[in-house]
Amino acid sequence: MSLLVVGSLALDTIETPFGKAERTLGGSATFISVAASYFIRPVRLIGVVGGDFPQEDIELLKDKEIDLEGLQIKENEKTFHWHGKYSFDLNMRDSLVTELNVFANFDPIVPETFRKSSYVCLGNINPELQKKVLTQLDKPKFIVADTMNFWIESKYNELIDLLNFVDVLIINDSEARELSHEANLFRAAKKIQSYGPHTLIIKKGEHGALLFHENELFIAPAYPLEAIYDPTGAGDSFAGGFIGYLSKTEDTSYENMKRAVIFGSTIASFSVEKFSLERIKDLTPLEIKDRFNDFKRFADLSSI
Amino acid sequence: MSLLVVGSLALDTIETPFGKAERTLGGSATFISVAASYFIRPVRLIGVVGGDFPQEDIELLKDKEIDLEGLQIKENEKTFHWHGKYSFDLNMRDSLVTELNVFANFDPIVPETFRKSSYVCLGNINPELQKKVLTQLDKPKFIVADTMNFWIESKYNELIDLLNFVDVLIINDSEARELSHEANLFRAAKKIQSYGPHTLIIKKGEHGALLFHENELFIAPAYPLEAIYDPTGAGDSFAGGFIGYLSKTEDTSYENMKRAVIFGSTIASFSVEKFSLERIKDLTPLEIKDRFNDFKRFADLSSI
Numbered sequence: 001m002s003l004l005v006v007g008s009l010a011l012d013t014i015e016t017p018f019g020k021a022e023r024t025l026g027g028s029a030t031f032i033s034v035a036a037s038y039f040i041r042p043v044r045l046i047g048v049v050g051g052d053f054p055q056e057d058i059e060l061l062k063d064k065e066i067d068l069e070g071l072q073i074k075e076n077e078k079t080f081h082w083h084g085k086y087s088f089d090l091n092m093r094d095s096l097v098t099e100l101n102v103f104a105n106f107d108p109i110v111p112e113t114f115r116k117s118s119y120v121c122l123g124n125i126n127p128e129l130q131k132k133v134l135t136q137l138d139k140p141k142f143i144v145a146d147t148m149n150f151w152i153e154s155k156y157n158e159l160i161d162l163l164n165f166v167d168v169l170i171i172n173d174s175e176a177r178e179l180s181h182e183a184n185l186f187r188a189a190k191k192i193q194s195y196g197p198h199t200l201i202i203k204k205g206e207h208g209a210l211l212f213h214e215n216e217l218f219i220a221p222a223y224p225l226e227a228i229y230d231p232t233g234a235g236d237s238f239a240g241g242f243i244g245y246l247s248k249t250e251d252t253s254y255e256n257m258k259r260a261v262i263f264g265s266t267i268a269s270f271s272v273e274k275f276s277l278e279r280i281k282d283l284t285p286l287e288i289k290d291r292f293n294d295f296k297r298f299a300d301l302s303s304i
Numbered sequence: 305m306s307l308l309v310v311g312s313l314a315l316d317t318i319e320t321p322f323g324k325a326e327r328t329l330g331g332s333a334t335f336i337s338v339a340a341s342y343f344i345r346p347v348r349l350i351g352v353v354g355g356d357f358p359q360e361d362i363e364l365l366k367d368k369e370i371d372l373e374g375l376q377i378k379e380n381e382k383t384f385h386w387h388g389k390y391s392f393d394l395n396m397r398d399s400l401v402t403e404l405n406v407f408a409n410f411d412p413i414v415p416e417t418f419r420k421s422s423y424v425c426l427g428n429i430n431p432e433l434q435k436k437v438l439t440q441l442d443k444p445k446f447i448v449a450d451t452m453n454f455w456i457e458s459k460y461n462e463l464i465d466l467l468n469f470v471d472v473l474i475i476n477d478s479e480a481r482e483l484s485h486e487a488n489l490f491r492a493a494k495k496i497q498s499y500g501p502h503t504l505i506i507k508k509g510e511h512g513a514l515l516f517h518e519n520e521l522f523i524a525p526a527y528p529l530e531a532i533y534d535p536t537g538a539g540d541s542f543a544g545g546f547i548g549y550l551s552k553t554e555d556t557s558y559e560n561m562k563r564a565v566i567f568g569s570t571i572a573s574f575s576v577e578k579f580s581l582e583r584i585k586d587l588t589p590l591e592i593k594d595r596f597n598d599f600k601r602f603a604d605l606s607s608i
Binding site for chain 1: 392393487488489490508511512514521522523525526528531532559562563566599600602603604605606607608
């Protein structure tokens with residue numbers, strides 16, 4: 001069992017109704033790999049940062065036994081920076097600043113020692129770069145990909161090409177509608193599955209997730225959080241928990257994917273409780289197990 | 305077992321992205337009582353219509369064995385009329401016209417034969433009128449109430465007073481936030497429960513429902529509809545299925561309320577498939593049972 005993750009590492013400035021965090025650790029690969037590290041170690045990371053990337057963030061990743069051999073450090077450049085501001089109810093966000101910096105010319109190189117990776121998580125970056133990582137791998141067994149509306153709009157053909165190689169696509173509801181040109185999520189899922197992925201996970205934020213697998217459907221509940229502080233990274237934490245659990249168990253059956261969805265939701269529910277990775281950087285196995293069981297209990301229909 | 309329903313009967317003009325229906329049967333009491341009629345008969349209806357209320361709509365209600373002894377017919381006045389228009393994704397609606405007509409001076413009178421009604425559903429009308437119905441009843445066993453943002457804003461004190469007498473309040477997520485002044489639904493529920501109802505159901509539209517009962521929580525799934533034509537009456541259909549099932553089974557335990565929530569969701573999921581009551585006016589027991597089982601199957605966590 002081996003898991004390779006590619007995506008962004010970022011220094012984010014985040015504004016929510018509850019406060020502001022400046023140049024704090026973020027990025028899709030960061031959240032995915034830290035979330036996955038609770039299930040499988042080491043996680044192999046492919047990404048790029050600038051010389052301004054704090055040593056303490058490097059240490060955080062190393063502490064989670066994330067293998068940084070595939071992390072490029074461009075000493076004379078700056079790390080990807082995103083500045084976002086959330087609405088009162090946290091359901092909308094504006095991107096105030098997006099500085100690609102080192103990401104503008106990112107050329108992902110998979111180290112020789114990473115080429116035989118069975119499980120792969122393609123975090124949200126340009127689909128051409130996601131594809132470029134895939135082409136360097138030696139017969140990966142299971143490929144999960146995330147994307148976003150920006151790539152659906154600007155790299156539609158490249159994304160459709162990538163989907164031929166993907167087992168599980170994880171996107172949110174509005175992205176599913178945009179990618180499929182279908183307003184109804186059920187029809188949207190059918191169409192996206194026809195593009196390649198046998199499985200589609202539609203994230204609905206605070207409303208849970210839908211797992212479409214071939215002709216099966218699983219409606220996963222959302223955890224009714226008492227406090228949401230920062231939604232940034234929730235989707236990536238979900239993806240990391242999902243792929244982390246699958247690669248740990250080496251079981252990609254539908255039943256096990258259902259379990260993985262709940263573990264993904266579990267890590268995501270912690271992620272939003274504090275800014276950045278503050279909450280998920282030091283979870284305990286007991287916390288994870290307890291919340292997983294809460295999900296099962298609150299949504300239990302077996303007695304009815 | 306006996307169920308009394310009070311609420312509006314309306315002639316609605318509805319515009320959705322899929323078409324327009326003119327002066328079609330609507331109203332909270334109409335949807336609630338027809339939905340409940342699949343579980344218990346007769347349903348006792350309290351309401352008012354004008355001389356323009358079509359005889360065929362009276363026949364529809366009679367066909368469902370709805371007892372119309374409490375229906376006032378004001379021959380020289382007009383029936384309540386609402387004209388609404390839904391947004392593309394059906395999540396927003398504008399009220400273009402609201403003509404109270406007979407509802408402006410509605411004085412609900414509970415017939416002698418209705419006074420001993422064990423189960424009561426107070427559909428969405430002025431909370432003063434809801435209270436007026438309650439005061440005419442002889443020790444009802446179980447009271448369910450619905451309301452809306454309009455009454456929260458214009459009749460806040462009257463609504464808070466009513467809640468002292470209510471067992472179950474059914475509202476949507478934005479109404480729960482507005483009523484409690486809490487953004488988070490978990491805290492909102494706690495606060496609303498402190499106003500009186502031991503149970504709060506928060507409807508989340510296409511995202512399902514939350515059942516808060518004392519310190520318990522049940523997350524009910526939403527049915528992933530292939531086609532939503534008209535959301536009008538979905539919440540009332542939910543309430544009708546919920547209270548109909550409870551009054552049929554005469555069991556208001558938490559476990560049975562969970563079951564009732566799924567039956568409510570089942571009837572609501574049919575309701576939105578066509579305009580007005582077109583879809584729920586002639587459901588079969590088999591259709592209801594099949595969809596109830598779909599809900600259970602799609603959201604089944606018991607194997608994980």
